[in-house]
Amino acid sequence: MGELGLFYRAAPVVCMGGSFIPHGGQNPVEPAQLGCAVLYGPHMFNFGEITHMLEAAGGALPVADGDALTRETRRLLTDERARDRIVAGAARVTADNRRIIDRAVGALAPVLGAAGIRTAA
Numbered sequence: 017m018g019e020l021g022l023f024y025r026a027a028p029v030v031c032m033g034g035s036f037i038p039h040g041g042q043n044p045v046e047p048a049q050l051g052c053a054v055l056y057g058p059h060m061f062n063f064g065e066i067t068h069m070l071e072a073a074g075g076a077l078p079v080a081d082g083d084a085l086t087r088e089t090r091r092l093l094t095d096e097r098a099r100d101r102i103v104a105g106a107a108r109v110t111a112d113n114r115r116i117i118d119r120a121v122g123a124l125a126p127v128l129g130a131a132g133i134r135t136a137a
Contacts, residue, residue: 024050028099029092031085032056041067044076045113048106053092053099055079066113075105 035041040062070076
């Protein structure tokens with residue numbers, strides 16, 4: 017867990033820093049894994065694939081500007097069901113992605129084995 021993990025665990029709603037400027041947003045995976053409703057601005061290009069996956073699953077919410085951020089943060093802090101839907105969508109995506117490493121190693125195991133490299137069972 018990263019340095020912000022403790023804060024993410026205490027925060028029911030998180031806005032990804034850097035996502036409102038062309039710098040690009042921070043990685044949404046850790047807050048998504050830790051049960052936060054994730055919001056972000058229009059500049060998540062640097063984490064585009066996972067952002068799209070989260071959004072498609074209802075596991076994150078894009079907002080256009082500061083006014084929308086304020087409105088959606090307020091709504092999610094007061095509407096537990098809406099917040100829980102986002103958290104559940106994020107949990108599905110992050111659980112699926114945790115298994116990617118296992119699938120990749122499983123697919124590579126025969127090649128690695130032939131090269132004399134053992135993989136964990």
